[in-house]
Amino acid sequence: xxxxxxxxxxxxxxxxxxxxxxxxTLAKISDLEAKTSPAKLAQLHKxxxxxxxxxxxxxxxxxxxxxxxxxxxxxGRGEEMFRPMLVEQFGKQIxxxxxxxxxxxxxxxxxxxxxxxxx
Numbered sequence: 001x002x003x004x005x006x007x008x009x010x011x012x013x014x015x016x017x018x019x020x021x022x023x024x025t026l027a028k029i030s031d032l033e034a035k036t037s038p039a040k041l042a043q044l045h046k047x048x049x050x051x052x053x054x055x056x057x058x059x060x061x062x063x064x065x066x067x068x069x070x071x072x073x074x075x076g077r078g079e080e081m082f083r084p085m086l087v088e089q090f091g092k093q094i095x096x097x098x099x100x101x102x103x104x105x106x107x108x109x110x111x112x113x114x115x116x117x118x119x
Contacts, residue, residue: 032111044114048107052099057091 033041064087069075095103 029108029111032115036111036114040114041111044107044110045103048103048110049095049099051106052103053088053092053095055091055102056094056099057088060087060090 036044061084064083069079094100
């Protein structure tokens with residue numbers, strides 16, 4: 001018995017939706033924003049931006065692992081301790097200057113999830 005990949009993927013998606021996975025709403029983002037308080041919208045934006053900042057920091061982390069230090073002006077235990085903080089700040093700055101566009105997508109999904117959970 002051979003399974004059609006398209007059919008098996010569709011049935012897996014149907015089973016996942018029936019189990020409650022995923023958020024599905026037909027409302028537009030602007031309609032959802034109109035129903036939500038400004039304080040909640042600000043909180044959702046902040047959460048989405050923090051997520052993007054952390055994501056970027058995690059992506060930058062491995063880039064700095066292989067970089068050696070100049071023993072004359074740096075290195076040692078101090079640099080080991082402060083390098084993760086520097087990478088975190090790089091992530092925040094990249095996110096604040098436009099980032100990768102992840103924050104907007106996360107914001108929209110958070111807004112949809114909130115709508116789905118509140119009816």
